[in-house]
Amino acid sequence: MSTEQTFDVIVIGAGSTGENVADTVVRGGLSAAVVESELVGGECSYWACMPSKALLRGTEVLEEARAVSGAAAAVSGQQDLRATLERRNSFTGNWDDSGQAQWVEGAGITLVRGAGRLDGEKRVVVRAADGTETVLVANHAVAVCTGSAAAVPPLDGIEDVDVWTAREATSAQEAPGRLVILGGGVVGVEMATAWSALGSQVTLLQRGDRLLAGQEPEAGDAVAESLRGRGVDVRLGTSVSAVRRDGDDVVVVTSAGEVRGDRFLVAAGRTARTEDIGVEIVGLTAGEYLDVDDSMRVRGVDWLYGIGDVNGRALLTHMGKYQARQGGAAIVARAQGHQVSLADWSQFAATADHAAVPQVTFSIPQVASVGITAAQAEERGLPHTVVRYELGDVAGSALFADGYTGKAVAVVDTDRDVLLGVTFVGPGVSEMLQAATVAVVGEVPISRLWHAVPAYPTMNEVWLRLLETLRG
Structure with missing residues (x-):
């Protein structure tokens, strides 16, 4: 038997984007519930920005000290792996979201734990871990803030290998002896930097002819030269066709021969987390990014919003928060009866993600x-x-x-x-x-x-x- 609750706005996904949507609408005088099936705080807090930058910070500090004559003499020995990992763990709260959940409730937002799924116009069914169901009904809007997940290519044999994605790479409790990374984008470059400094032997495989392909050429060239200087085996123009287990080894089959490692990290892009959330009921295709206007409203569905990574516009935490503030303000304005056209809503439109996206790769x-x-x-x-x-x-x-x-x-x-x-x-x-x-x-x-x-x-x-x- 299910219970039914009504709110002005229902947010599916309590990551940083979802939290900001809910906070914005509550500050605007509306009631809101956020639905979360994993950890409150989402990807950035536990498996992306925070743990990855914590892993990298010690290496960066040592690099800066060694680059100043006089200070360099004070640097001796190697980075303390265990202390570095413990510091990283502290930034994730040891993967305990009680602090973030407390913030949500303190902000006047109702937290509903479980997997949310669209079940009709402005209706969301939440299935809890124990199988019980709660029906949430929205007076005004439902915002999908489920984010993105690591894309794992269909390589021959990959289903038989315990593959790492960014989640495993940023939360590992031991340094892998030999780490093979597929992908020379931000995740691949940052994890190559972090783990090579923490004692791993790293091989970085990039299909294209440059790392950080979407950046200016100077960026990828400088990072590749630096990684190689630190002992990373950077292989450009190298495609991967298969992967297999051979005893304790992971064997990666590339266009330039086989590479062996203890762990295989796939850092080959992201995919929309729109599977199993019921987008089909409004004529959308599961697994695809949501097509939204600049107010973050899904085109053709006046009560549904797609905010953050899930719309594919700019897959960055700070851009998701920006979209959340803009989209949340648009939801409030519409709930209050404002009828002006979107063209006149410059204060509610998210435009920075068209041509003014800031981003940092924390490489060396x-x-x-x-x-x-x-x-x-x-x-x-x-x-x-x-x-x-x-x-x-x-x-x-x-x-x-x-x-x-x-x-x-x-x-x-x-x-x-x-x-x-x-x-x-x-x-x-x-x-x-x-x-x-x-x-x-x-x-x-x-x-x-x-x-x-x-x-x-x-x-x-x-x-x-x-x-x-x-x-x-």
């Missing part, structure tokens, strides 16, 4: 970027010019690290005289990204950027050097 060196690359500007037929500058030639960089090397790349719209994209490659560059984000999102004219004077001596002086180079 770091890669921080926002907006579009030179290649993307070319593909879109935008009139542009590209400005490059050596970060190591900036006084602040020389102070940051002896022999500092890095790159700054700016893509400038030559018709509108604004920045289309900025990429920084080098140690510590993530902290310069927000200034670039403001410039790109705000479409600040180049003529005004001359008056944004960078403090001396900091790495931000590169902004002045980029402008000088652009002027010629």
Whole structure:
């Protein structure tokens, strides 16, 4: 026998995106329930951003200390693996979500544990672990915030191998002796950096001819060179066709021969988590990303929203939170009877994920970027010019690290005289990204950027050097 409860808004998925949707609508005066079948807090808290960056931070700190004469003498011995893992565990709460659940309830949001499934217009059936069912009915909207999952390619023999995805790689309690990674994107690069520094012998297999393929070429080239310098076997232009077990070994069959390891990490992209949530009842296809407008409403279904990774627009935690704030505000506005068109709802529309997405790859060196690359500007037929500058030639960089090397790349719209994209490659560059984000999102004219004077001596002086180079 099932019970029935009514709320203004029902959110399926209590990750960071779902939490922010629910919080936004509650702050707007609506009632909300969030449904979660795993851990409250979601992927970022337990298997992505937080644990991965905790794994990487010690390596980054040691790298910075070793790059400063005088400080380098104080660095001796190796990184403490057990302490590093324990620190990582602390950031996940040891995979206990009680603290996050307490926050949800303290925010005035009702938490319903179990697997949620659409069961009609504005209806969600939640099946708990003990088999009991609760029917949730929404007065105004249902928001699907189920995120994405690791995509595992259908390699021959893969069903017989205990494959790692990002979840296993970020939560492992021991360093694998030999780690073979398929994929040279952000996950592959970060995990190669982390585990090689913690004692693993790492082989990184990338089908394309460059790591971090969606970034400026300088980024992938610098990261590949760095990884190789740290003992990682980086193999570009290498495809994988099969995998098998041979005793304790995982054998990966590639276009350049076989590679053996103790663990095989698949970091080959993501897929929408829209299976088994009932999207078929509104004519959508399970397993596909939800097609939404800029208010995050699913096209053709006026009560259903798809927010965060599940819509495929920008698979990043901070972008999911951004979409949650915008989509949540749109839900509140519609619930309050606002009838203005979406075109007039600039405060409710999520537009940054079209061409102003900031992201950081916490490799060594770091890669921080926002907006579009030179290649993307070319593909879109935008009139542009590209400005490059050596970060190591900036006084602040020389102070940051002896022999500092890095790159700054700016893509400038030559018709509108604004920045289309900025990429920084080098140690510590993530902290310069927000200034670039403001410039790109705000479409600040180049003529005004001359008056944004960078403090001396900091790495931000590169902004002045980029402008000088652009002027010629």
